[in-house]
Amino acid sequence: MLSLSRFYSSVAHRSDVVRLVNGFRLHGHLKATVDPLARLERKASPLLTLEHYGLKESDVFKPTANVLKQLSSEKPLSGVIEYLNGVYCGDSTVQFEHIESEEEKQWLYDTYERIQNTKHTDEQKINILKQLVKSEVFDHFMQKKFPTTKRYGLEGNESMMVACDAVFSECAKEGVENVVIGMPHRGRLNLLVQMCNYPAKDLFWKVKGNSELPPGVIGIGDVLSHIGVSSDVKVDGGKVHVSLMQNPSHLEAVDPVCLGKTRAKQFYTNDQSRDRSVCLMLHGDAAFAGQGVVTETLSLSQLPGFTAGGAVHIVVNNQLGFTTIPLNGRSTRYSSDIGKFVGCPIILVNSQNPEAVDRVCRLAVEYRNQFKKDIIIDLIGWRKYGHNEVDEPSFTQPTMYTNIRKRTSIPQLYAKMLAASNIYSAEQLAEFTAAEQKALEDQLALTNVVDFNYSPADHLEGQWKGFVQSTRLATTQPETGVDKQTLLKIAEDSTKVPEDFTVHQRLVRSFSNARQEKTKQGLADWATAEAMAVGSLMKQGYNVRISGQDVGRGTFSQRHWELYEQSTDRVYQPLNNAGLPGKLTVVNSNLSEFAVLCYEYGYSLESPKTLPIWEAQFGDFFNGAQIAIDQFVANSESKWLRQSGLTLLLPHGFDGAGPEHSSCKIERFLQQCDTEAVDVKNPEKVNKETNMYVINPSTPANYFHALRRQMIRNYRKPLIVVGPKVLLRHPACFSSFDEMTPGTSFQTVLPDPDTVANPSAIERVIFCSGKIFYDLQEERKKLGDTTTAIVRLEELSPFPYEGVERELQRYSNAKDFAWCQEEQQNAGAWSFVEPRFKQRFSETAQIRYIGREPLCASAIGVSSIHKQEVAKLMKDAFAKQ
Numbered sequence: 001m002l003s004l005s006r007f008y009s010s011v012a013h014r015s016d017v018v019r020l021v022n023g024f025r026l027h028g029h030l031k032a033t034v035d036p037l038a039r040l041e042r043k044a045s046p047l048l049t050l051e052h053y054g055l056k057e058s059d060v061f062k063p064t065a066n067v068l069k070q071l072s073s074e075k076p077l078s079g080v081i082e083y084l085n086g087v088y089c090g091d092s093t094v095q096f097e098h099i100e101s102e103e104e105k106q107w108l109y110d111t112y113e114r115i116q117n118t119k120h121t122d123e124q125k126i127n128i129l130k131q132l133v134k135s136e137v138f139d140h141f142m143q144k145k146f147p148t149t150k151r152y153g154l155e156g157n158e159s160m161m162v163a164c165d166a167v168f169s170e171c172a173k174e175g176v177e178n179v180v181i182g183m184p185h186r187g188r189l190n191l192l193v194q195m196c197n198y199p200a201k202d203l204f205w206k207v208k209g210n211s212e213l214p215p216g217v218i219g220i221g222d223v224l225s226h227i228g229v230s231s232d233v234k235v236d237g238g239k240v241h242v243s244l245m246q247n248p249s250h251l252e253a254v255d256p257v258c259l260g261k262t263r264a265k266q267f268y269t270n271d272q273s274r275d276r277s278v279c280l281m282l283h284g285d286a287a288f289a290g291q292g293v294v295t296e297t298l299s300l301s302q303l304p305g306f307t308a309g310g311a312v313h314i315v316v317n318n319q320l321g322f323t324t325i326p327l328n329g330r331s332t333r334y335s336s337d338i339g340k341f342v343g344c345p346i347i348l349v350n351s352q353n354p355e356a357v358d359r360v361c362r363l364a365v366e367y368r369n370q371f372k373k374d375i376i377i378d379l380i381g382w383r384k385y386g387h388n389e390v391d392e393p394s395f396t397q398p399t400m401y402t403n404i405r406k407r408t409s410i411p412q413l414y415a416k417m418l419a420a421s422n423i424y425s426a427e428q429l430a431e432f433t434a435a436e437q438k439a440l441e442d443q444l445a446l447t448n449v450v451d452f453n454y455s456p457a458d459h460l461e462g463q464w465k466g467f468v469q470s471t472r473l474a475t476t477q478p479e480t481g482v483d484k485q486t487l488l489k490i491a492e493d494s495t496k497v498p499e500d501f502t503v504h505q506r507l508v509r510s511f512s513n514a515r516q517e518k519t520k521q522g523l524a525d526w527a528t529a530e531a532m533a534v535g536s537l538m539k540q541g542y543n544v545r546i547s548g549q550d551v552g553r554g555t556f557s558q559r560h561w562e563l564y565e566q567s568t569d570r571v572y573q574p575l576n577n578a579g580l581p582g583k584l585t586v587v588n589s590n591l592s593e594f595a596v597l598c599y600e601y602g603y604s605l606e607s608p609k610t611l612p613i614w615e616a617q618f619g620d621f622f623n624g625a626q627i628a629i630d631q632f633v634a635n636s637e638s639k640w641l642r643q644s645g646l647t648l649l650l651p652h653g654f655d656g657a658g659p660e661h662s663s664c665k666i667e668r669f670l671q672q673c674d675t676e677a678v679d680v681k682n683p684e685k686v687n688k689e690t691n692m693y694v695i696n697p698s699t700p701a702n703y704f705h706a707l708r709r710q711m712i713r714n715y716r717k718p719l720i721v722v723g724p725k726v727l728l729r730h731p732a733c734f735s736s737f738d739e740m741t742p743g744t745s746f747q748t749v750l751p752d753p754d755t756v757a758n759p760s761a762i763e764r765v766i767f768c769s770g771k772i773f774y775d776l777q778e779e780r781k782k783l784g785d786t787t788t789a790i791v792r793l794e795e796l797s798p799f800p801y802e803g804v805e806r807e808l809q810r811y812s813n814a815k816d817f818a819w820c821q822e823e824q825q826n827a828g829a830w831s832f833v834e835p836r837f838k839q840r841f842s843e844t845a846q847i848r849y850i851g852r853e854p855l856c857a858s859a860i861g862v863s864s865i866h867k868q869e870v871a872k873l874m875k876d877a878f879a880k881q
Contacts, residue, residue, distance in 0.1 A: 702750070
C-alpha cells in the first residue's frame with residue numbers, strides 16, 4: 001500500500017499532485033461512507049477529482065529512490081486516487097485541518113494513513129467479535145427478562161464496546177494505570193456488566209425494584225442508568241483501573257466531573273507528566289452538540305490549573321436525540337464539529353466496521369499520550385429502539401425506523417464475515433453465545449434467594465478508608481483551635497515576600513502593613529483568619545485547592561494568596577513558600593461556573609486529604625452552576641454514597657449594588673437541605689445528618705473554624721459559606737487570636753456580646769444571621785436601647801436547636817421574638833427558620849418577621865430607595881410592639 005507521507009515528500013515538486021492529496025485530506029469526509037444508514041448527504045466534490053488539478057488518470061507517478069518501495073517504478077495517478085478514496089472516503093475519515101500545530105497535523109495524517117495498512121490478526125478479530133456478541137447477548141437478555149425496563153440499550157451501536165476495549169487495551173500497553181469514564185445512559189448497563197465488572201446479580205436485584213445500597217448504609221439510591229463502578233479491568237495490554245462515574249440525567253454534566261477526578265488522581269500520584277491517568281468521555285450526539293457544558297469543558301482542557309493531559313472523547317452517535325433529528329438538533333454537519341474551536345482532531349467512523357473502530361480508537365489514545373490534548377471519535381451508528389425500550393420511535397421517525405428494522409445487527413454482520421473467512425465458525429459463535437447467556441441466567445438466579453448476597457461495595461475504600469458515614473447530627477463541635485504561636489507565624493508568613501520581589505505599593509500599605517499591625521494587636525481580619533485556617537491545615541499535611549474567577553487576589557482584593565512582581569509579572573505564593581508540608585493550589589479559572597464547579601466536585605471525590613474550595617466572584621454567580629449543585633453537590637452521598645468536602649464561598653450582602661450581586665440565594669440552598677427537626681429534649685430521635693452545611697458566619701474566627709472543621713472531622717460534607725463583602729473591611733469585624741486557640745471551635749449560635757452582663761433586662765430578642773448583626777448593633781447603640789438582645793445564627797443548616805435553646809433560657813424574661821434579615825421576605829432564611837422556631841420552641845410560636853417586602857428580583861436597583869429600605873428595616877427592628 002502507498003504511504004502518503006512518503007508520497008507527499010517525493011512529489012513536493014509537483015504542486016498539482018500535492019494539492020490533490022490535500023484536497024482528499026480536507027474534503028474526503030464529504031464523500032466518506034461513515035453513515036451506516038446513509039442519511040448523511042454524500043457529496044461528489046470536484047475537489048476530489050484529477051480534473052480539478054489539471055491531472056489525468058494516465059499521468060504516471062515516478063517515485064524517487066528508496067521512497068514508496070511498495071510501488072513499481074511507474075504508477076498511474078488512477079492508483080493514487082484509488083488509494084486516497086480508500087483512506088479518506090471509506091468507513092472512517094478525518095478532520096484535522098483546523099488544527100494550528102503543523103507538527104500535530106502531520107503526525108495525525110501520517111499515523112492515520114499508516115494504520116489503514118494495518119491488518120488485524122485472527123485473534124484480534126475474534127476478540128472484537130466477542131465484545132460485540134457480549135453486548136448483543138446482554139441487551140437481548142435484558143429485553144427478554146425485563147421488557148418494560150428503561151435500559152437504554154446499545155443495539156445499533158454495539159461497536160462502542162469495541163471502542164472502549166481498544167481504549168483500555170492501548171492505555172494498558174502505554175503504562176496508563178487509571179481510566180476515568182463519564183458517559184450518558186446509552187449502553188451504560190452493558191459497559192458496567194460486560195466490561196467493567198459490575199456484578200450482574202446486583203444489577204438484576206436493582207432492576208427488580210430493590211436497593212443497590214449495601215445493608216447498613218443510609219442513602220436513597222438512584223436509577224439504573226446513573227450507577228457507577230470502580231474496578232480493575234483485564235485487557236489485551238494488561239490491566240487498568242476503571243472508574244465509571246455516577247452521573248445524573250443532565251447527561252454532559254459529568255464531563256467536567258471526570259476531568260476533575262482525573263486531575264486529582266494525577267495530583268495524588270505525582271503524575272506531573274499526566275501519563276498514568278486518562279479521562280475517557282462518552283457522549284450522545286445530540287447532547288454533545290447541544291449542551292453548553294461540553295464547550296465549557298473543552299475550554300478547560302488546556303488551562304494550566306485544569307488540564308488532565310487531554311481526554312479521549314467518543315461520541316456514540318445514534319443520529320437522533322430523544323426524538324430530535326440532526327436537522328433540528330444542531331447547526332453543523334457533524335455533532336463533533338463543536339470540538340474544532342479548541343483544535344481537537346476529529347475522526348469519524350462507521351460503527352458497522354468494528355475493525356476501523358478499533359484502529360481509530362487506538363490512534364486516539366496514542367495521540368492523547370503523545371500530545372496531551374483532547375481528541376474526538378465520532379462513532380456513527382443508529383438506535384434500534386426509541387429513547388428507551390418502552391418508547392415507539394416511529395411516531396416521529398417513520399422512514400428512519402423502517403430502514404433500521406430491515407437491518408442485520410452489527411454483531412451478526414461481523415460474525416458472518418469471520419465465518420466466511422474461516423476465522424470463527426457458526427458453531428463456535430453458538431457455543432460462545434450460549435455460555436454468555438448461561439452466565440447471565442446464573443446471575444439472575446442468585447437474586448431469587450432469601451438472603452441476597454451483595455458484592456463488596458467500594459464505599460469509603462482506598463484513600464477514604466477510615467472515614468465514616470455520618471448518620472447523627474453532632475451535639476458538639478470538634479475542637480479546631482490552633483496554638484497562638486503557630487497562628488502568628490502563619491499570619492506573618494502569609495504576607496512575607498522575598499527581598500528582591502517588588503509588590504505594588506498600595507498592597508504594601510493595605511495588605512502587608514495593615515495586616516501586620518492588627519496581628520501585633522492580637523486581632524485578625526477576615527483574610528488573615530482565612531490564611532491562618534489554610535496555613536494551619538497545610539501544617540497538618542492537608543492540601544488546599546481554591547478555584548474560581550480571580551481567586552488569587554479575591555474579587556474584593558482582600559486575599560492575595562498570589563502576589564505579582566510589578567516589573568516582571570512573576571508570581572509568588574507566600575503560603576507555598578512557608579515550609580509547610582501541605583500544598584496550596586490557587587487556580588484563577590476561566591469565566592465559567594458550571595464546568596468549573598463540576599470539575600472541583602469531581603476533584604473532591606478522589607481523596608479527603610484536600611480542602612476543595614470554589615469561590616463565586618459574586619454570590620449570585622452560582623446561578624450558572626445551578627445544575628452542578630442540584631445534581632451533585634446537594635445529594636451525591638445520598639444517591640451514590642460519594643462524600644465530598646467541597647466548599648462554596650458565595651459573597652453576599654445588600655449594600656446598594658442592585659438586583660445582581662446582592663444575594664447568593666440562601667433560600668435555594670436551604671430548600672435542598674434535608675436536616676431533620678431535632679427535639680433537643682429527646683436527641684435520640686435524631687437519626688440522620690444533614691446533606692450539606694449552610695453557614696452565614698459573622699466573625700473571622702467562626703470562618704476560621706468552619707474551614708478547619710471541614711478537614712478535621714472523619715467524614716466529609718459540602719459547606720456553603722454565605723460570604724461577606726463589607727465585613728471584609730468592616731472596622732468592627734475582627735477576631736481575637738484567643739478565639740482561635742486550642743479549646744475553641746465553631747460556634748453555631750453567637751450570643752449578644754453587649755447584653756450578657758444583664759440578660760434579665762431583655763424584653764425583646766432579635767434573631768438574625770450574618771452581616772446584618774453589625775447594622776442592628778449600631779442602630780441599637782444609636783437609640784440607646786438596653787432591652788433588646790441580638791442573637792446570631794451562624795449556622796443555618798443543620799438548624800442549631802441547642803444554641804437557640806441556650807439563648808432562650810438566657811433571656812427568660814423576653815416576650816417579643818423576631819427574625820430579622822436584609823433579604824426580601826420570599827428569600828433569605830426566613831422560610832427555613834420560621835417553622836423550626838414555631839415547632840420546637842413554645843416561646844417563639846409567634847415569632848415575627850422583620851425585613852423587606854417580597855420582591856421578584858434580589859434587590860432594588862435605585863440607590864435612594866435602597867437607603868429608604870435600610871432605614872425602614874432598622875426602624876421596624878426596634879419599634880415598640
